[in-house]
Amino acid sequence: MAVTKIVFLGASSASFGISMFRDLFSSQDLAGSTLVLVGRNADRLARAMRVATLLNEKSGAGLKIECTTDWRAALDGAEFVVHATAVDRNRLWKLDWEVPRKYGIRHTLGENGGPGGLFFTLRTLPVVFDFVREMERRCPRALFINLSNPESRIVLALGQYSRIRTIGLCHGIFLARDQVAAILGLPAERVDVWGAGLNHFQCLVQIRDRETGADLYPALREKEKDFEPSVAPLTRNLFRAFGYWLGCGDGHVGEYLSFGWEAGEGGYDFEWDESSRAKTERTIDDVLSGTTEIPSWWLTPSGERAVTVIAAVLHHRKQLIESGVVYNQRVIPNLPAAAAVEVPVLADRAGIHPVSLGPLPDPIAKLMTVQINVQQLAVEAAVQASKELALQALLIDPVVNSAVAARSLLDELWEINRPYIRKCV
Template identity: 25%
Template sequence: MSKGLKIVTIGGGSSYTPELIEGFIKYYKELPVSEIWLVDIEAGKEKLEIVGGLARRMVEKAGVPIDIHLTLDRKKALEGADYVTTQLRVGQLAARALDEKIPLKHGVIGQETNGPGGLFKAFRTIPVILDIAREMEEICPNAWLINFTNPAGMVTEAVLRHSNITKIVGLCNVPIGMERGVAELMKVEPDRVRIDFAGLNHMVYGLDVFVDGKSVKEEIIDMISDPDKAVTMKNIHAMGWEPEFLRALNLFPCPYHNYYYKTGDILAQELKDAENGETRAEVVQKLETELFELYKDVDLDIKPPQLEERGGAYYSDAAVRLIHSMYTDKRDIQAVNTMNYGAIEGIPYDSAVEVSCVITKDGPKPITVGELPVAVRGLVQQIKSFERVAIEAAVTGNYDTALLAMTINPLVPSDRVGKLILDEMLLAHKEFLPQFFRNKELQGSFHD
């Protein structure tokens, strides 16, 4: 092979980066990466240098010829890229804290990718991702964009609708986390588990669950009604499920379904956590501080196990596995965010869905599932409506559209409460929402 692959990671100063580096080292023999460019902005320069130092030590320890480049010049990094991964957080953890705390003041769940918090993360993130997409169109039009910036489904759909980039795959750690959770419950290796996924990002269901090709869905449904056996994530409280509800649903819910099926319980827990100074953003800020102190250690040359406490475990595993499968045309099955193409009936053909796909050198090929079960179809369609309207608001900066998106989200109880939250959050995040503040008359409608 004449040249190795060039990987560009935007948001390279993220605490997740060591996991990404570990993945490329692990797959090196079949995925010949020669360059990894870690890109960040001026505000993330110190973290970029700390993470970059650890990345170089990891590569050196592994004895693989991968050059690690650190830069704040995104356009320079994109030149000649084969794969571009995005893992950025506009406004960093301080913005996440506001996304969680402001809705709670109004009696609404505060969460970074669901409800008002997810809406505002989309408002801040989508314009930045679209800027990156435009740069890719010009500088590296043949590169694949692998996005695991949240909200991953909305970001993927925004790129499909508002750029000329078609080579994009959105990625989430929820499906791989659910498969690993099943493996733990069944006491088998993860590669023996397969789940048939369908739905949307953070609104995905396991239609069936297999171990060694045999369905174990009923057994898993029985097991996860026990809170001690719940398949969840570091950032979501495990509460268990009513066994009668799960049996009737006859699907394997993802951890984020707690927000929709246990709204009152989750809200009560979040309010209690907030009183104790333990919102998820505050917990993560402490974890991040500890992680970066670890990363500074010049003797550290592996991914520290503490990273799995961060909540995004397996993101990078999923990303490297996906790139490996695309590069080798492996044609294995993975759940990703991609254009529907009719795979899920009742969701627009050209909308992004999260669904099991065959992964090929030409990208993911969605596996047709037909209509979702009637019990969940309406909720999934409501969230897709919310996503579509939210993307329009993020791109146009239209206040009325933003309020519509806020209000049709099932976690927001009314247009009045939605408006109170919208107004407060717009002002709190003003620095990162220029699209909403260009029109002086519009600004006046909620600024006074």
């Protein structure tokens, strides 16, 4: 049986770690393979190692598990590198949200689009390039599997400036499917969707009944008219205007649109996030101390696709993956070649093969191209550590409605993020 070496960057994260562990240890596909857990905080990493060891034993998955804070040495001989790191995530993200609002910018999440998307890019790409430059030396044939945001900008940057094979993975396609299924009144597993576009901004080009093959778009158009108005108002307005279901929720889609705030400006729920993480950490401590049983869901798949991709490549399965973020190169022919797009992919021993669903409807392609232009300029600003380019990226972003506000928020957030901004090439 084929075995491999997997490096998990960001393994000490309670939320990302448990999700990845669920998939690794609910599968028998990787038995005999080596899993190297990498994190910055030695204490948190040691706890993640204990959890992984416990789940490995409980499930009989048969992996060999190691851990280290030395990420460079960990990469030696790796065939798969899973990336799930973030730079001081919640503290800086809150500032990405609050500072633009202080200057009158109305936005939704501030993570993948708008000013927040820019600063996520500026501080994240230097770290990502540290990893991939070391991969180019130590494991040049490894597959880099990115789970971190800003997903499109990371994949775009690596497509332009690295020879490392890369795929980004996101569960947004399933969120979109679940929204559509709810309106149709069907179980989610009954609804089959095919999507293409941008991360968090896919166009469902087909929606079909998995059992009969029937086109469900006509039923969706009828049932949406009378569905509860408070559910996904932005996405539904786009649906009525463009004729296709776009994206995976108003908060995500709204990041890319000048009018996205109309569906709500609540931002990310940091209080819920921190409470959820604290609860997960308490559960981990209780499990490790033996005061509570391992939750049954820890040994069931999470629905993410990283382990599915790894197993397909390792065992040459020719596995269709519903959605992956890849460098375009005309997979979607009417979007720029130099773009990160999200499309179905086929994974096998030869790597990742994007599946083209043909051109997008022209108005939708034009809508998405606006955001691609923003992403391209934001990536250039990050790789060159250029404040001038960063300002230009803000001024072409549809979320930014004031040049005065753009300069003010740029000055403030640049100083906050200065310790993390540096040239990548």
